[in-house]
Amino acid sequence: MYIKSKNNMKHIHILLVIIFISLNTCAQQTDSEVKAQEPTTINYKTELIVPDLDIPWGMAFLPDGSILITEKSGELIHFKNGLKTTIEAVPEVYVRGQGGFMDIKLHPNYKNNGWIYFSFASAEGEGDGGNTAIMRAKLDGNTLIENQLLYKAKPNSKRGQHFGSRIEFDNSGYLYFSIGDRGERDVNPQDITRDGGKIYRLYDDGKLPEDNPFVNIPNAKKAIYSYGHRNSQGLIKNPETGAIWEHEHGPRGGDEINIIQKGKNYGWPVISYGINYSGTSFTDITEKEGMEQPLFYWVPSIAPSGLTFVSSDKYPDWKGDLLVGSLKFEYLERLVLRNNKVIKREKLLNGIGRVRHVIQGSDGYIYLAVEGQGIYKIVANN
């Protein structure tokens, strides 16, 4: 009897060892097919045009060439003629974890209507914590006026992750924005009756478009345009096609670039090229019917923030390419595309710092916002 139970113990031990090993074995990942290279020649350099910023999350150029800059800590800065002015009457911002004052974007017809759109984490509504909000307002001197809350995700949460919050307009004037999964991977992204892990579409005044994909689904959040996203901090209209492109953070590996299509499911977290931060896996599959494949995925993750196409004539070497900020590796990534496929990747400005945002300004120049530093402009060498 004693011997038998000892044998059982031995079996249990072996079983435990096997379980332990399998839990701790790192999941296998396939690196991105196209690797990022150092550029061979570079004909451009940077100029620091706005110094001394902490986390410049968003930026927008006004017609007079001055810049509106959001600081994650909750300030809206107007940079004009070398001076910073803090704008009054900004919304109350819930600053916690990755949440704060985030993106800012002018209406495509700003010159005539004066509308400025921004996103921020907000504690408004029921429950502890906060969630992503979209507001528009006008600038009157140094004050925001006519503040209108267009969307507020629910419920509030004290979690620090994944507020998303990039804003973009398409050629028809629809307003798009991203809201991340708020750290509720298994609850939010695949459920269209819940906020989080989605790209949204509204009219520019916040009204619901009648032909949004889920308007006829009971209980659905009807502003949802696509779902199954993790945390998108890059959203841009392709100036050639008019389509909305996004990128999103994966966990460890599995950052993605997607072209957003109405009503589509982008698969997070059912399919993913990423694994948990700890190295264990949460899914075995990278594709599934009814779920979109990314246009490109990054393994290892670069932690992408900010996304723009180079369409101006200022950078002949880069025209038509995508630029993406890397928070993790502190460079600006250039992705060369052919027929919607990434054929080359380059690390620009390696070591510049955490690149939070990159835009092509209305003057055609590329500007990047770097954490702990400020805003740089990219100009020709000579």
Added chain:
Amino acid sequence: MHLILFLSHLIMLTSYSQSSNLNTSIERGKEIYSDFCITCHLPNGEGVENVYPPLANSDFLMQNREASIKAIKYGQKGEIIVNGKTYNSYMAPLGLDEDEIADVMNYILNSWGNKNDSIITEEEVSKIKK
């Protein structure tokens, strides 16, 4: 005799409750860590070379209790030297409550080979000013 017994029991109880306070704080701190810190400092506290300083076996963390609390509470800007290497990345204030800062400090001070028996309390965090 009775008094001595009573006192020794009291001491045992207090020290037991201190270590159990520390353990439950560490447990809560682990949750905070995986929510707010893990993306940069990574699951084993190793950080990212030249960008995010390590917390595991970090001389800066273990020898600068107040500065470490201050960094979590108000953010960290400017150069710091960790294990002989200079780091100059910006860490924003995380928006954590004071009890959460105490918990996450207790977690990082007692993980990955780090050891610190002297518990950090909400009160200690509240006294640290900018």
